[in-house]
Amino acid sequence: xxxxxxxxxxxxxxxxxxxxxxxxxxxxxxxxxxxxxxxxxxxxxxxxxxxxxxxxxxxxxxxxxxxxxxxxxxxxxxxxxxxxxxxxxxxxxxxxxxxxxxxxxxxxxxxxxxxxxxxxxxxxxxxxxxxxxxxxxxxxxxxxxxxxxxxxxxxxxxxxxxxxxxxxxxxxxxxxxxxxxxxxxxxxxxxxxxxxxxxxxxxxxxxxxxxxxxxxxxxxxxxxxxxxxxxxxxxxxxxxxxxxxxxxxxxxxxxxxxxxxxxxxxxxxxxxxxxxxxxxxxxxxxxxxxxxxxxxxxxxxxxxxxxxxxxxxxxxxxxxxxxxxxxxxxxxxxxxxxxxxxxxxxxx
Numbered sequence: 001x002x003x004x005x006x007x008x009x010x011x012x013x014x015x016x017x018x019x020x021x022x023x024x025x026x027x028x029x030x031x032x033x034x035x036x037x038x039x040x041x042x043x044x045x046x047x048x049x050x051x052x053x054x055x056x057x058x059x060x061x062x063x064x065x066x067x068x069x070x071x072x073x074x075x076x077x078x079x080x081x082x083x084x085x086x087x088x089x090x091x092x093x094x095x096x097x098x099x100x101x102x103x104x105x106x107x108x109x110x111x112x113x114x115x116x117x118x119x120x121x122x123x124x125x126x127x128x129x130x131x132x133x134x135x136x137x138x139x140x141x142x143x144x145x146x147x148x149x150x151x152x153x154x155x156x157x158x159x160x161x162x163x164x165x166x167x168x169x170x171x172x173x174x175x176x177x178x179x180x181x182x183x184x185x186x187x188x189x190x191x192x193x194x195x196x197x198x199x200x201x202x203x204x205x206x207x208x209x210x211x212x213x214x215x216x217x218x219x220x221x222x223x224x225x226x227x228x229x230x231x232x233x234x235x236x237x238x239x240x241x242x243x244x245x246x247x248x249x250x251x252x253x254x255x256x257x258x259x260x261x262x263x264x265x266x267x268x269x270x271x272x273x274x275x276x277x278x279x280x281x282x283x284x285x286x287x288x289x290x291x292x293x294x295x296x297x298x299x300x301x302x303x304x305x306x307x308x309x310x311x312x313x314x315x316x317x318x319x320x321x322x323x324x325x326x327x328x329x330x331x332x333x334x335x336x337x338x339x340x341x342x343x344x345x346x347x348x
Contacts, residue, residue, distance in 0.1 A: 004065060004066065005063050005064070005065050006027050006064050006065060006066060007020070007023050007024060007027060007062075007063065007064040008061060008062070008063045008064070009023075009061060009062055010059070010060070010061045011049050011052040011053060011060045011061055011062055012053075012060075013053070014050075014053065016049065017045075017046060017049030017050055017053070020045055020049055020062050021042050021045045021046050021049070023064075024041060024042070024045050024062075024064045024075075024077065025038050025041065025042050025045075027064055027066075027075065028041050028075055031066060031073070031074065031075060031144070032073075032144055033074075033075075033142070033144065036159060037142065039321055040113045040114075040142070040159070040321065040323075041075065041077070041113075041142060043113060043321060043323060043324070044077060044110050044113055044114060044140055044142075045062065045077060047106075047107075047109075047110055048062060048077065048079040048110070048138060048140070049062055049079070051079070052079060052081055055081075058081060058082040058135070059080075059081055059082045060079070060080070060081040061079075061080055061081070062077065062078065062079050062080075063077070063078040063080070064076070064077050064078075065078075067141065069143075072143040072144070073143065073144050074115065074141060074142050074143035074144050075141070075142055076139060076140070076141050077114075077139075077140045077141075077142075078137065078138065078139050078140075079136075079137070079138040079140075080135070080136070080137045080138075081135050081136055082135040106163075107119070107138070109161070109162075109163065109323055109327070110140060112160075112162065112323075113142075113323065114140040114141060114142045115141050115142050115143045116139075116140070116141040117138070117139070117140050117141075118138070118139045119136065119137070119138050119139075120136070120137045120139075121135070121136040121137070158186070158294065158345050158346060158347060159321065159322050159323075159345070159346065159347070160179060160322055160323075160343065160344065160345045161321065161322035161323035161324070161325060161326030161327065161342075161343075161344040161345075162177055162179070162326060162341075162342070162343045162344075163326050163327060163330040163340075163341070163342050164176070164177060164339075164340065164341035164342075165334075165339070165340055165341075166196070166339050167196045167304075167336070167337060167338050167339050168336040168337070170196055170197060170339070171198075172196070172197050172198045172200070172201040173201055173339050174192065174193035174194075174195065174196045174197065174199075174200025174201050174203070174204055174234075174339045175190070175191065175192050175193070175204060175302045175304065175339040175340065175341035176190075176191045176193075176201075176204035176205060176207065176208050176341070177189060177190050177191065177208075177300075177341055177343050178191070178207075178208050178211045178212070178215075179343070180211070180212075180215045182215065182216065184244060184245050184246040185242060185243060185244050185245070186242070186243045186245075186345075187211070187215045187240070187241070187242050187243075188240075188241045188242075188243070188298065188300065188343060188345065189207075189211060189238060189239060189240050189241070189300075190238070190239050190258045190300040190301065190302055190341055190342075190343055191204045191207045191208065191236050191237070191238045191258070191302075192204065192236060192237040192238070192256065192257070192258050192302040192303060192304075192339070192341070193233075193234050193235075193236050193339075194234040194235045194236065194237070194277055194280075195234060196338065196339050199233070199234045200234050200339070202233060202234070203230055203233040203234040203235060203236050203279065204236055206229060206230060206233060207226055207229075207230065207236050207238065207278075210222075210225070210226055210229055218287075219240050219242055219251055219252075219253045219287050220253075220287060222240060223238075223240070223253060223255065223278065223282070223285070224282075226238070226278050226279070227278050227279055227282045229279070230278055230279025230280075231279050231280075232279075233279050234279070235277040235278055235279030235280040236256070236277065236278050236279060237255060237256025237257050237258045237277060237278070237302075237303070238254070238255055238256065238258055238278055239252070239253075239254040239255075239258040239259070239260050239273070239300050240252065240253045240254070241260065241298060241300070243292055243298075244292070245292075245294060248291055248292050248293060249289060249290070249291065249292050250262075250269070250289070250290045250291070250292040251287055251288070251289055252271045252287070252288045252289075252290070253274075253285060253287050253288070254271060254272070254273030254274065255273065255274050255275075255276045255277070255278050255282065255285065256273065256275070256276060256277055256278070257273065257302075257303040258273070258300065258301070258302050258303070259273065259300070259301050259303075259307050260273075260298065260299065260300050260301075261298075261299045261307075262290075262296055262297065262298055262299075263296070263297040263299070263311055263312050263318060263346075264295060264296050264297045264312075264318060264346070265293070265296045266293070267291060269290045269296075271288055271290070272288070294347065295346075295347050296346070297311070297318065297322070297325075297344065297345065297346035297347075298343075298344070298345045298346070299311075299325075299326075299329070299342065299343070299344050299345075300341075300342070300343045301329070301340075301341065301342045301343075302338075302339060302340060302341040302342075303338065304334060304335050304338035304339045304340030304341065305329060305330065305333050305334055305335070305340050305341070305342050306333040306334075306335065308333060309329045309332070309333045311325060311329075322344040322345060322346045323344075325344045325346065326342050326343070326344040329342055329344075330342050
């Protein structure tokens, strides 16, 4: 029945989180979500549940309901408590802000895993303007794809995990990223404004705005036009990858120290980056082309992430959801003295 609560559990110990994760996964399967979506829902339930425990939430509980909004159907997962509230919702939606001891993906990443995320929270200081309430209510919704799209989706569909944060102590993040699906293609980019701080942030944001308006152009056109656009800015390092699933191809161009690694490919793919700074110094370059198959794992990182990581050492990591791969590398190899960004794309 629409909006009927199908499951509810008080979260007082880690056992309750495990039960909630299992029960909601079963409900998601019954509703019609595929294996990939069920894993994403399970990650979200775990993060919300452990957040309640770590913050010592009062009367913390998780609910799950079936929902229908217009032609869309899916699940609504609600985390609610009567705890101290969240002082800054904007801050907790930023990457790198999460609960100690949880999966650590943070609410920003939860928002990317779900179709919709809303937070209503009041602290003691805010309760006067929030009808006298204190506590937090997080509502996460995930909708089924349309029936036609659902039938056509590959069992090895690519999912993405993305994390980005500024240099510790900085207000501005000079890193940025871009991800766009169009036709049978995907354009992926990680952008690093030169240095850090406000000017670096302005440069990388200009690059993202440009990509959003020109993603359909060739990589050569993109890089030359970006170079002209950014001439009066700090300039950026950038990696651009254009994946064509129908043709089974990957085109790549990297300028500066934003790096890329490809894993899980039958043939080794080792793209190189050219020296330079887009907007400052652009030397001769060549678009690199490789064979591509659905199932490859692509990882892009700014220089705020050490390039020493290797997920091919053990199957336990390479088979994880891209969000968990990204968070592991982000936590283990991220540098506190620089802006840091990672984008992971891979099958689930």
